[in-house]
Amino acid sequence: ANAVILGCSMICMGLIILFVYLSRKISEKSLLLITRVMCAVFIIWEIAKIIFKFIIGDTYLDHWLPLYFCSLFIYALAFLSFSKGSVYKLGEAFISGGCIVAGLAYLIIPATSLMDFPIYHFLSIHSMLFHSSMVYLGIMYIYKHRVKLNKVDYCYYAAFVGGFLLFWFGFLVVAGFIAIRDKQYSFLFLIVPFSLVGFFITRNK
Numbered sequence: 082a083n084a085v086i087l088g089c090s091m092i093c094m095g096l097i098i099l100f101v102y103l104s105r106k107i108s109e110k111s112l113l114l115i116t117r118v119m120c121a122v123f124i125i126w127e128i129a130k131i132i133f134k135f136i137i138g139d140t141y142l143d144h145w146l147p148l149y150f151c152s153l154f155i156y157a158l159a160f161l162s163f164s165k166g167s168v169y170k171l172g173e174a175f176i177s178g179g180c181i182v183a184g185l186a187y188l189i190i191p192a193t194s195l196m197d198f199p200i201y202h203f204l205s206i207h208s209m210l211f212h213s214s215m216v217y218l219g220i221m222y223i224y225k226h227r228v229k230l231n232k233v234d235y236c237y238y239a240a241f242v243g244g245f246l247l248f249w250f251g252f253l254v255v256a257g258f259i260a261i262r263d264k265q266y267s268f269l270f271l272i273v274p275f276s277l278v279g280f281f282i283t284r285n286k
Contacts, residue, residue, distance in 0.1 A: 183215060
């Protein structure tokens with residue numbers, strides 16, 4: 082099973098390289114179209130995943146709400162697809178600064194659905210394609226969109242990640258942690274002070 086998962090990860094990495102190569106000459110307009118298509122596809126797929134979770138009786142909040150760090154990819158896609166100005170920059174900073182590392186981490190050490198479902202299950206396929214898309218789009222926005230990972234982008238990234246973590250923390254407090262089966266989310270909130278410290282360090286430079 083581990084060999085199959087590793088093989089799938091290698092195939093995904095190969096496809097990322099191939100699609101980046103094939104996309105190297107696309108225009109920024111085409112890149113925006115790709116972003117919007119991904120946004121629509123992954124929102125629909127996320128809804129399908131939620132419906133499936135309820136059908137099998139897996140109704141813990143942390144198992145069907147998009148609470149994971151990589152789930153921010155969906156929101157970033159929406160920001161890039163349908164907004165301008167500072168909101169657009171928030172999505173752009175996360176796509177460029179967070180998606181490549183997070184997506185590669187998953188492909189190197191696959192987790193989530195692959196631990197509970199066979200590789201051919203639609204949730205497993207979703208996970209592989211989702212994280213591969215994160216890496217692909219992150220590379221394309223750096224390469225084609227000429228995003229510079231400087232202190233300004235870091236501030237937008239920190240605001241995006243920190244803002245969502247604070248939002249989810251408040252939501253979970255209101256909803257009650259009793260609805261959460263796995264308590265692993267507590268460590269995520271450590272990112273908030275880190276992001277805020279980074280913001281105050283870099284804002285005047």
